[in-house]
Amino acid sequence: MERAEATAIITRHCRTAGSGVLFDEAATTLYDLRVNRSLAIDLGRIKRAEAHSNRETSQPYLALLRDDGRQLFLTEFGIAFDPMPVNAALALPPVVCLRDFYTAISRIDHLLTAHPEAEGGKNALDAVSLSLSILGAARAIGFDVSREERELDARLAAIESAR
Numbered sequence: 001m002e003r004a005e006a007t008a009i010i011t012r013h014c015r016t017a018g019s020g021v022l023f024d025e026a027a028t029t030l031y032d033l034r035v036n037r038s039l040a041i042d043l044g045r046i047k048r049a050e051a052h053s054n055r056e057t058s059q060p061y062l063a064l065l066r067d068d069g070r071q072l073f074l075t076e077f078g079i080a081f082d083p084m085p086v087n088a089a090l091a092l093p094p095v096v097c098l099r100d101f102y103t104a105i106s107r108i109d110h111l112l113t114a115h116p117e118a119e120g121g122k123n124a125l126d127a128v129s130l131s132l133s134i135l136g137a138a139r140a141i142g143f144d145v146s147r148e149e150r151e152l153d154a155r156l157a158a159i160e161s162a163r
Helices: 003-014 098-114 122-141 146-161
Strands: 021-024 029-032 037-040 046-053 060-066 071-075 078-081
Touching: 003 021, 003 046, 003 060, 003 071, 029 078, 078 098, 078 122, 098 122, 098 146, 122 146
Parallel strands: none
Antiparallel strands: 021 029, 029 037, 046 060, 060 071, 071 078
């Protein structure tokens, strides 16, 4: 796909009502409104862009397929992507976003404070695995996740100290 075509498609989509993503054409940067994060995008790596509608909300989203096989989804919930499997026993959702990371972190916090006796239980381990899956995938598509990694490290230290 040509850069100009990719730019036009992304720009048009991000200007639709309900989009959780803004696009800075000059900087070729996507801005996720839901988590206040930016993602530089190499338009030369976009092989295909496809418009779809969310089956649950009927809101439009844009699927961007990169030349490395990774996909980005510009949705009402922000920038979404395929999770990176880190634990074969954990059933992952088909698509995740950084907002899901913050939900998983909140779950860990809840388990540590409301259910300290279960700090090493399956729920906490699943939330940690999901967090790792999201961060690995976010890093792979170009997000700087160092801040989120520090947040997760702090939760892991809290789990360890609670033992």
